[in-house]
Amino acid sequence: MRLKAKILKYGWLIFLGWSCANVLAHTPGFEYQLVEKNNQEIHLVSIDLNKYKIMSVRADNEQSKEAVSDLVKKFNANIGINGGFFYFTAEGKARPTGVLKINDQWFGYAKVPKDAIGWNNTNNEVLVDKILTKKNKEDIIEIFPQLDTSSDAKRTWQEFPYIVGGIPLLIKNSKNAFNRYGYRKISKSFIEQRHARTAICVKDNQHWVLLVAAHTKEADRPYAHKVVEGLTIEELSRILLEMGCSQAINLDGGGSSTLVIDNKVINSSAGDMDDIFHFYHERPVTDAILVIPR
Secondary structure: OOOOOOOOEEEOOOEOOEOOEEEEEEEOOEEEEEEEEOOEEEEEEEEEOOOEEEEEEEOOOOOOOEOHHHHHHHOOOOEEEEOOOEEEOOOOOEEEOOOEEEOOEEEEOOOOOEEEEEEOOOOOOEEEEEEEEEEOOOOOEEEEEOOOOOHHHHHHHHHOOEEEEOOOEEEEOOEEHHHHHOOOOOOHHHHHOOEOEEEEEEOOOOEEEEEEEOOOOHHHOOOOOOOOEOEOHHHHHHHHHHOOOOEEEEOOOHHHOOEEEOOEEOOOOOOEEOOOOOOEEOOOEOEEEEEEEO
């Protein structure tokens, strides 16, 4: 799987008036497409879970932040995207804002309901929900889903080795989750303005789609080689619904939005622009989601 190879074929992707999706890489179980229209660029990677496994990883250096491309190399992955939102402590260390569970080890918690996606590579089960985390008397962290409160859902969440937080939920059970559940505390600009976005879409056919939409920030536009418009949350949700996603969640975006394939950063405006020389350098993040062959 080499992105350096010539374009293998051209396809047509029709949703919301979009068309002419260049299929830039295609191997059994993996396909990358670039969809362009009206100065917008959407990068799509379709993953067959029967051939690939998905894992969440975190930066483990002194500041707990690393570039997605470095994490891809470290874990010898084929593909990587940035994970959930994060903040910086007074000491400058990165910490997840939402939930983060990796190989049954917890790094981020939900003392109030927080949006999350959880999955298991053994049976390819995936769920999205608002979850709470609490310690029981045995100091075991229990998970309480807030939307699907069935005993089966609670047990499944408890057994997930990987859980990553994001906001907002976009699709649950093939329905628009954002409009259905409402998010009053999210800023209006985050929802209604166009930004770079990273999202995970899960289909019922054992496929994940990783979506990264590029965006040129207003301050960067005088120096950018090409100005690209991002997506609003509503546009992102509609695109994923049109693609047939049954579950979807929005991850960290803006300068954090990064797609790496074959050790190459694919979205050209990833990261932050250098103030002096005006080139983009990749933004380090606290965690990433990687794709590795089974």
